[in-house]
């Protein structure tokens with residue numbers, strides 16, 4: 001847990017320095033944020049397992065969104081790292097990113113509908 005927290009702190013420092021133009025890296029700032037989010041999610045899961053001996057249903061639900069976003073970003077990173085002559089692969093990566101974006105939008109819509117139904121049920125009851 002200490003190594004993980006130190007890693008998160010290190011990545012936060014790198015991101016801050018990149019944002020302030022004090023550090024140059026060939027990594028996209030989004031990639032640094034992405035790695036930070038993955039490390040924080042991993043830490044959150046570990047904490048839950050340590051303190052509750054399992055991962056809650058709510059956390060699992062949040063993970064679906066989390067991983068859809070992570071996979072969308074992977075596709076975007078792949079697209080950005082391809083040689084400009086690899087047009088077909090760029091298109092494939094773009095298509096993956098688009099599909100994950102749609103999954104995220106669908107989930108947001110389903111969540112909103114779920115809360116609307118809950119509110120309507122409360123109003124009726």
Ligand SMILES: [Fe+2]
Pocket residue numbers: 034035038070074
């Ligand atoms: Fe990743």
